[in-house]
Amino acid sequence: MILSRGTVEEIAAALAANGLILRGGFSFGDDETAPAGFSGGPARSVLLIGQAGAVPWPHFQRWRERQARDIANPLDSWSREVIGAVAQEFGARAVSPSDRPYLPFQQWAMRAERLKPSPLGILMHPTYGLWHAYRGALLFEDELPFPEAHEAIHLCDTCVDKPCLKSCPVDAYSGQGFAHEACLGHVRGHSGEPCRSGGCLDRNACPYGTDYRYPPEVQAFHMAAFAKL
Template identity: 40%
Template sequence: MLNDLAARLAAERLEILGGFVCEGDTTLPAGTRSLLMLGPAEPGFWAHLTAQPEWDGGADPVDRWSRRVIGRMACDLGAKALFPFGGPPYQPFYQWALRTGRVWDSPVRLLVHASQGMMVSFRGALAFKQVIEVPPAADRPCEGCSKPCLNVCPAGALGAAGYDVPACHAFLDGDAGGDCLNTGCLVRRACPVSAGYARLAQQSAYHMSRFHKAGRTA
């Protein structure tokens, strides 16, 4: 089954970002014994995604694609598909990620992944009723790091004290916010692990525009 899943994920430019084995977890569907968390695999994810039928000018193309692709995998493998969108209430992806041993809270509280840094994002998860192999735990990359994420935010909106979301949106409204808005959050990019991950600026710009638009209309 895992070989089948790996092949399916590779074809959709997705990968397993972490997982854990559990028993009787009330945050998961009844009977779940293993959870695998899925996200983009670079290089190649954005080009693949934007060539899909969901990229049709309609609303929420990334989420619609995720539901179709991951939902089909779940059906074929006898698993349950779970998603970080579609709420409220929302699934506790942040807390699940911390349980994998491959994702941690960074010094600025954004998640940081062993190989993707602060560019990590989740498109969904698969809950299985059997115990399956999960990726091994890794060393937290923040240990021994100079932690540039703490002081690099040009808006002073993201640091050790947490995230001042209104200040971030106010900064993005001005001319000085163009770099973050068009190429991605500077704090995320400052992470040394993020720097080695091949996420395209176009992808970051898309998600930043969605985030900023939501903040304006909230």
């Protein structure tokens, strides 16, 4: 797939140097309001960038050792730096899930990879399970010829027991949605130590994609960021 400044394969190779991967993409329709591209005109295509498992973690850790210890949102800052450099090299605009106003990253991901949300809200991947993430996207003013995305098997439909809804001590996830305050209070409290050190019990109870499960130190990092510990 050829761009005006390189190929998608070259972009994938540049991202792989930091443990990141392409997560699919699509071209915006003529009737859609697309975000701005590199030069300010409407983007024609988007490539999603993310991770499978914890492959980027060593790259992030080496970067973090060179930064001030009190840097805010270090993983977000690292992702912006890495993806921004790739965007500059290939003539794209880099965007992040934390940009304001928020861009519809989850809708983009569902469209690009044909995934559906799990009961925890995280998109269920047929290979990675719940152990993946989207770190950013590249917006191009070229219209890229993406192959048609095929419907992915939704593993949650095959899961009868739903252990992801039975492992949390405060029932943070239910048919009524996510009980944010109950979860936060538990994680910050004395009884929340297993969650702080090893990650969300509901997420870890999911039987799919376990080969890609984040190591405990990675889960502890994300939990500390959630709880602002």
